[in-house]
Amino acid sequence: MPRQPGYQSVCMTETEYLRAEITADVKHEYIDGHVYAMSGAKKNHNLLSGNIFSNFRDHLKGTPCVTYMADMKVKAGGANYFYPDVVVDCNEATGDDYFTESPVIIVEVLSQATRKNDMTTKFLRYINIPTLKEYVLVEQDVVAMQIFRKNNDWKADYYCLGDSVMFESIGLTLTVEDIYERIDNRDMNEFRQAQQETALKDAL
Secondary structure: OOEOOOOOOEEOOHHHHHHHHHHOOOOEEEEOOEEEEEOOOOHHHHHHHHHHHHHHHHHOOOOOOEEEEOOOEEEEOOOEEEOOOEEEEOOOOOOOOOEEOOEEEEEEEEOOOOHHHHHOHHHHHHOOOOOOOEEEEEEOOOOOEEEEEHHHOOOEEEEOOOOEEEEOOOOEEEEHHHHOOOOOOHHHHHHHHHHHHHHHHHHO
């Protein structure tokens, strides 16, 4: 979720931040003692997050793993707190009602406003979480994904239309088309148009 444009950071202790965040009208992330307000997201952002969340949640029913979307903070790199778009935690004994400290997979949907932060500041802090196995970055304006895996020394694997994506940390495989269902961008619109033309030819 992007930060509010032009928002100036506020210095605050970790305790002050956690106390204030419980009743705050706007969500904030906490990075190295500074608090940053978060803004709303576009339709594609919400749809992508929802597609991933619902597939993860349904797959993990009956397991110890819990899937959260947007409102659960992750504590990372000491005293830093972020709101990932989707996160899975398989150890509910850690953290508290407002944050988790033991995610196994974190998903961020990229935008122009968040790309640099998601790929640098957050990346460096996320990959130092001992339990994290995968960090997933999903583009919303084009069809493209990156997955950074702990067992691959946090190097990126890339996915696009026609690919299947194995989320190793939770044992789930999805097609890229499943993840981008109902997304309105040029890549998906062209893909759907080609599917319709193929179906029409087959029907003749």
